[in-house]
Amino acid sequence: MDKGKSEDRAAKIKQLAAMKRRQAKLAAEIAALEAEMAPPISPFAPDMFPDLPSVDGLLLASAAAGVRYKGRSDVMLAELAAGSVMAGTFTRSATRAAPVLWCEERLAALAAKPNRRKLGIVVNSGNANAFTGRHGADAVEAVMKAAGKALGTPKGNVFMASTGVIGEPLPSEKVTRKLEALAKKLSPKGQKGAAKAIMTTDTFPKGASTVTDLDGVPVTISGFAKGSGMIAPDMATMLVFLFTDAKIDQGVLQDTLAGLTDETFNSITVDSDTSTSDTLLVGATGKAKMAPIADRRDPRLRAFRAALGDVMRDLAIQVVKDGEGASKIVAITVTGAKSSRAARKIGLTIANSPLVKTAIAGEDPNWGRIVMAVGKSGEAADRDKLSIRFGKIQVAEEGWVSPSYSEELGAAYMKRAELDIGVDVGVGAGRATVWTCDLTHRYIEINADYRS
């Protein structure tokens, strides 16, 4: 390197350092101004929370208990009429939180014999009550005892869910001292408030509902969910609470729920990470004027299942739409797999690939990374029959780029906010759709700073 070149380079290094200092200062100023204004909201947030119908036999209330957050509600109480039944499904994590263990135990006990008393649900945000040794179970016990007293039902009839920081003891007295007041303000219109009280990094509350006709009897299904990060296929709900006035046996409700989980909440992923607290509860009050659905072969079950599935899918997709840092929403449909299970696994492998997710963030029609992800899924695929489409654009077919495809077509498609990717792996008739979002700088910002 001659002297002139070396001096030139030294000057550039100095210039670059100065520019980076300016950049850091500007970024700090922008962050301060943004924080002063409002927290960023997902571009996919709906204009408003849906107007959820009341469910006969369901009352809800929420309040600010100051568990961790200041100036916002963080605890909710639900009361279900005497004789209600509850079904549920939970994270399979080996390190699941104390409230999950409690719910699993109570669900099994209540399923074993008919319930004639009221049911309750207490949820707090801000603290997950997870990985806190025996303190975890003690805190659940304290809250359940106080909630049972406030609702006038055995503590064993009350369920609990907690979401937030892992590894810090839950200050249970902050929750218990609010329960009497919450019980006094229970209302059939409490769903919106409850949906807000259970949020953590969520940027919008999530609600969905439907009314379905079961042999001339209108039956309501309504509920709400929270979830934004730590969302992955192994019961990817975070927290979901669904309510219906249907009259249905606990066993039938539990079976119906289990069958629907795979194609809804287990088919979404934000970041492949699985919470220690994922909880989905469905309570049925039995207040609808119908004969009970007591049998798996009851013809009304088909319509009920479809309606419940619609509400679950709606909420699941809302969770992806609030994925941490999401700037794009992607539905990935895999066809031609050995089975629907194999199709879902291939879909989730694509949806979880950091290289696929960053390509989507960069609006890069990089279909080679989709080929890579199909290959690593561990499921059967015929490389020489593989086809890929972006929306209606055929990208690859018979194991190579499609003759009709051009990079310009793909690049234009990738500019959309909601993408639809199709992959056929050419070995069978298995089919599944999964939903995910992209991996952006904002995800890194949220998770390198937020202490969850």
Place this chain on the structure above:
Amino acid sequence: MDKGKSEDRAAKIKQLAAMKRRQAKLAAEIAALEAEMAPPISPFAPDMFPDLPSVDGLLLASAAAGVRYKGRSDVMLAELAAGSVMAGTFTRSATRAAPVLWCEERLAALAAKPNRRKLGIVVNSGNANAFTGRHGADAVEAVMKAAGKALGTPKGNVFMASTGVIGEPLPSEKVTRKLEALAKKLSPKGQKGAAKAIMTTDTFPKGASTVTDLDGVPVTISGFAKGSGMIAPDMATMLVFLFTDAKIDQGVLQDTLAGLTDETFNSITVDSDTSTSDTLLVGATGKAKMAPIADRRDPRLRAFRAALGDVMRDLAIQVVKDGEGASKIVAITVTGAKSSRAARKIGLTIANSPLVKTAIAGEDPNWGRIVMAVGKSGEAADRDKLSIRFGKIQVAEEGWVSPSYSEELGAAYMKRAELDIGVDVGVGAGRATVWTCDLTHRYIEINADYRS
């Protein structure tokens, strides 16, 4: 909102937009200046490429063939003396590239009978020759034919590896027209040049070597690797070429290699993504003055295995150190698992968790995310015996935060560039160490822009 507040907010929105425009302009100027200077280099890059010893019977050459990159070498040719043996291990991807299929087939054919002729290896960077339909196999055939001619050996004695863009046909004539010239400049000193020619997004060439004593006979093991993104546990090599002058039977060499892969290249992950082209070849020239190792019970095999393992581990960790966007290097040791296989799976689940990796990038001692990752691994763990350490700092024990731990201790530890995390899951004696890097903004930048 009163009028004053509303006007104030409008002014702030305007101010914010102006600041963001300034930020975007500055970022573009910085990127342009950086591009003009030099590509960013991993902070973990060694000061210089190691001085690799020659391996008797091995000759190498490299050149710029212009496959995709301009102004740098992108093709290498290796010649191994007549009578050499080759062992190898490859990606298990269902969409593996044409050169991988070729190598698998040739390895099986050559293993079936003694080889008395020269062996060759051709590697190109810039194009992976993957997912290009029948063009893929045609391109391999053309290159192998030309390489066999240039080396004076059957085309079936030549191996090939390609790395780079997926889905674009390999311009094989650009490679073939260089082979005669490469054959003429083959040299025992060609390893550094070859290590550079096979790079793609790598920021430094990777080499390692050792000389071991087998019953008084010095035996050399030397080689080089490339890999930076798309690095995951399923043969996480990208490309690795190892050479030794040991006299060893092909079957024994293949067995030794297979046993070492799990604890070296299959124990690293950058981003959980698996390449369609991962290839590891070990060639043994047999030039060392020793009786052949022809039996798995040969006592010399122990020292040979240890030496080969050291070189493989060294190269594997170099790949992590060049992980795309890496600012921290992490060794995760899992103990107390049901088996070493289970320990490795738990370790890789922690190492692949985006939430763990972003916490590390943010220097956040967020051990709750490690608990979460242990839980989702699917392997047995006792929540109430789980313990975690950062270096020598006990963070958690018996299922809860350690009484001696403080956030300040953890935060200070996380500022290091090289981290050592220990996790005991309390159910058995299985143990494994895996290596990974953090997930940074730079990873997003590289992968939202670079077309791989």
